[in-house]
Amino acid sequence: MARLRGEPVTARARCSSCDYESMHPTYAAASTALFAHYDTAHTDRPAPAELHQLPAVEWHRQALQAIHALAATGEPFVIADVQKYGVTDPPQPRTDWPKVTAEAEQLGWIEHCGYAKSTRPTVRGSAVRQWRGTFAVRRAS
Numbered sequence: 001m002a003r004l005r006g007e008p009v010t011a012r013a014r015c016s017s018c019d020y021e022s023m024h025p026t027y028a029a030a031s032t033a034l035f036a037h038y039d040t041a042h043t044d045r046p047a048p049a050e051l052h053q054l055p056a057v058e059w060h061r062q063a064l065q066a067i068h069a070l071a072a073t074g075e076p077f078v079i080a081d082v083q084k085y086g087v088t089d090p091p092q093p094r095t096d097w098p099k100v101t102a103e104a105e106q107l108g109w110i111e112h113c114g115y116a117k118s119t120r121p122t123v124r125g126s127a128v129r130q131w132r133g134t135f136a137v138r139r140a141s
């Protein structure tokens with residue numbers, strides 16, 4: 001699996017209600033640990049809202065990093081190729097994929113360059129947009 005630039009080796013799970021703290025290899029693992037901590041140590045109150053958003057925020061960050069890495073190669077790609085960088089399906093696939101794609105385009109990282117057959121098993125064979133890193137991204141990498 002390709003390593004993402006800036007990917008942290010460890011993620012800290014820190015409770016905002018007590019001094020509980022632990023280190024984990026991924027944000028997903030840290031999020032899981034915090035939920036487990038709340039389930040055992042703070043049964044009197046619900047987990048904070050930001051904890052519930054953590055998986056989506058983390059997916060968005062990973063997906064954007066992977067798109068940037070794909071753009072930097074200069075080769076045409078489809079968004080599902082982010083899976084090569086270990087990015088899994090998003091929490092809300094129908095809206096999260098288009099959202100992160102549009103964001104990368106607005107950031108000036110990628111440009112539409114044609115259509116390709118989808119590589120995703122769920123929509124096998126259907127045409128999906130193909131993208132390419134912009135000159136600015138390729139030059140900076």
Ligand SMILES: [Zn+2]
Nearest residue numbers: 015017018020
């Ligand atoms: Zn706590």
